[in-house]
Amino acid sequence: MHVLLTEDDTLIAHGIVAGLNAQGLTVDHATTAAQAEAMLHAACFDVLILDLGLPDEDGLALLQRLRRQGLNLPVLILSARDAVAERVAGLQAGADDYLLKPFDLRELAARLHSLLRRAAGRCVNLIEHGRLRYDPSGCQAFLDGVPVDLSRREQALLQTLLNNRDRVLSSAQLKDAVYGFSDDVESNALNVHIHHLRRKLGPSIVETVRGLGYRLGPVGDSMPVRATAEP
Incomplete structure (x- = not known):
């Protein structure tokens, strides 16, 4: 947020x-x-x-x-x-x-x-997307009921995508959501967070729309069968 x-x-x-x-x-x-x-x-x-x-x-x-x-x-x-x-x-x-x-x-x-x-038109706090559940108040993601450890930036990116289903968001919009007006953001930082989300939640969770930006992708068989919290 x-x-x-x-x-x-x-x-x-x-x-x-x-x-x-x-x-x-x-x-x-x-x-x-x-x-x-x-x-x-x-x-x-x-x-x-x-x-x-x-x-x-x-x-x-x-x-x-x-x-x-x-x-x-x-x-x-x-x-x-x-x-x-x-x-x-x-x-x-x-x-x-x-x-x-x-x-x-x-x-x-x-x-x-x-x-x-x-x-966002939701009546409950918990956000569900297929096998993925995200609790924004508790700052916790679950895949198949198993907690997934996400950094604060990864959570901000995930929540922005979840709150904008079916919308294509530009890199600038995602950077605003994740970093705000911070001046010390490296050029590839957003791509790093996207890579980490795909690694932890499956390659389909963030869909690249060539020339436009990114959107929340479908949850399918390409997602990991199970995720465990990282130490």
Whole structure:
């Protein structure tokens, strides 16, 4: 899951980024409304976490403008404004969820997974694809019921493909999902992660569409009969 966090408090932002990274999410951070808007136009995100008290513009005004522009990704407002009227205004402005500060990182992560699950049209957290099952909250993949050890980057890649069934995703879209705006990504890094997924889950799990990108492949007999967790 690729998350854009818009939060001007550096201490809070660093804590959120570290906590969500530890739970397998890719997080980019913006400190102002203008920076967040520019990043949303420059890359693909799955969900936006939005603080309301931004230094250059009120978060509600930013949200309303983004919705008028056609932005349809899920938005979770994270704010200390606890009045009922404030929460109602946030939801009416286009937010999909509203979480009050202070908060527990586990609840924040659970709400993000819930938003993405609803956006993908799923009613349960567990994602199934033939013999493969993936639990995004628990960061665990299973093949024929046996746990498969995946790195954080491999999990991000797998979840992006699972959440975009039948869609062809470009290399740039996959890199956004796996790395965010990181500048220290080697040119062949994405291919390495794809290779590892194919090795662990079978060569058909990632299908190459020549000249366009990649998509989730069919689960068939080419997948391993059994996978074991790596040490």
